Amino acid sequence: MKIARVETFAVPPRWLFCRVETDDGVVGWGEPVIEGRAATVRTAVHELAELLIGKDPMRIEDHWQVMTKGSFYRGGPVLSSAVAGLDQALWDIAGKTLGVPVHVLLGGPVRERVRAYSWVGGDEPAEIADAVQAQVEAGFTAVKMNATGRMNRIASPRDIDAVVRRAATAREVLGPDRDFAIDFHGRFTVANSRRVLPYLAPLNPLFVEEPLLPEHTHLLRDVVEATPIPVATGERLYSRTDALPALQAGIAVLQPDLSHAGGISEVRRIAALAETFDVLVAPHCPLGPLSLAASLQIAFSVPNFLIQEQSIGIHYNAGAEVLDYVVDREVFRFDEGHLNRPTRPGLGIEVDEKVVRAADGRTPDWRGPIWRHPDGSFAEW
CATH class of the missing domain: 3.30.390.10 (Enolase-like, N-terminal domain)
Structure with a gap:
């Protein structure tokens, strides 16, 4: 062959x-x-x-x-x-x-289902309570939300209050038996992270994601030591060597992306490295069905898995959905906020090749937005 x-x-x-x-x-x-x-x-x-x-x-x-x-x-x-x-x-x-299935080739399953979370809103989720309630009614036991849109380099009291109010609203809807994670999206400085995190700690987030940009990983320990909240990062780390400084900084959750970090081969090794630091793995996956299918093969085969991101219904998916490109949609059916172990060979899904070929080149390449501060200087998206 x-x-x-x-x-x-x-x-x-x-x-x-x-x-x-x-x-x-x-x-x-x-x-x-x-x-x-x-x-x-x-x-x-x-x-x-x-x-x-x-x-x-x-x-x-x-x-x-x-x-x-x-x-x-x-x-x-x-x-x-x-x-x-x-x-x-x-x-x-x-x-x-x-x-x-691939997870059998990786040593066999270590669990029969994996917990997943669903996204709530975009950069400024105005109707956060309704959005969280909708996910609860859909059966999810965890959600993730952005902390804020554009963030000033030194946060104002109003900035801080807005972040905390969103998180408090989510906690009120979720109650004590469900979780929310909050994504800083690399928009915060060390100073801003250290100022905001103490206000979020009483709300017990599952984790706070990417409080700093990846190029500032050498400063991550300052943030980790400033909060009891588990700190997560990793979507913009592409190898074991990229991940090592973050692990050494004391993060609690590592988030390698199966479509960015060298695929199944490298992410399996990244997960093993994380295990030696007593760090859990929550694969980053705001993408399509193949990325999610690959992520699940890791989720079912690594012992230190925490929770799976997925993009079904996410606000980014304008014009197409994960399920549009697969024949067997049952594999991505949620059961009480969990995905059951796929049993089909390979990645466990059947791609609708006719739909994929018809969709090729149908829309212009997507571009991320360019944000600016009030003074006209570049701001992190």
């Missing part, structure tokens, strides 16, 4: 899929994408495909080593995301060839 063809599909709302086909007709799917840079990653996928055509797809680790280290310049989000999608597709082929 040899790899015969690699194809890519840019589909709404902002996703990129790759399809890897062998000469005997086995097809594997993956999701290599950077939000806002899908076209760039698409080019990288086809450059890496040159290393795969004609090769045995079952040599997944060797392919991962060559794709990540076969060039003098290594790493970074573009290369890591391109590798991630191809790696997912190779694992999909391996599982289908052997007739088992």
Whole structure:
């Protein structure tokens, strides 16, 4: 069996899929994408495909080593995301060839269902109580929300009060038996994080996410030591070496992204590294069905898993939904806020190839917004 063809599909709302086909007709799917840079990653996928055509797809680790280290310049989000999608597709082929889910190849399941959370609102969720209540009624036991939109470099009392009021509203609706996580989205400075977190602590968030930008990971310990709230980060860390300083800083939850951090192969290793620091893993996944399917293979096979992000119904998904691209929607059916263990071979889903091909190139590439402070200077989104 040899790899015969690699194809890519840019589909709404902002996703990129790759399809890897062998000469005997086995097809594997993956999701290599950077939000806002899908076209760039698409080019990288086809450059890496040159290393795969004609090769045995079952040599997944060797392919991962060559794709990540076969060039003098290594790493970074573009290369890591391109590798991630191809790696997912190779694992999909391996599982289908052997007739088992990927998590069986990773050592077998360690749980029968995984807890998931749902997003609430956008950057400024005005109707936070209604939005949280809707997720409770849908059966979810946890939600995540952004702390704020644009944040001043030094927060005003009004800024701080707005963050705390949103969180307090969520806690009031959820009660003591459900959870909320709050995403700072890298919009806060060290000073702002240290000022706001003491006010949030009595509300007992599940975790506070990305209180600092990844380039400020060397300052993360200052934030960790300033709060009893579990600190999470990792969506913009792409390898074990990227994750190590955050683990050393004392974070409680690591959030590698299966479409950014080198795919199933690398995220399994990242999870093992996190386990040595007594850190839990909550895979980042605001993307499409293949990224979620890959995330679930990790969630069912690593012992230090906490909770799974998923984007069904998320505010970003304008124009298309996760379920639009799969034939077997039952695999993503929530049961009391949990997803049951997939049993189909490979990634565990059947892609609706006809829909994917029809959707390719249907919408312009998505771009993240550019925010500015009142003085006209750049502000973090």
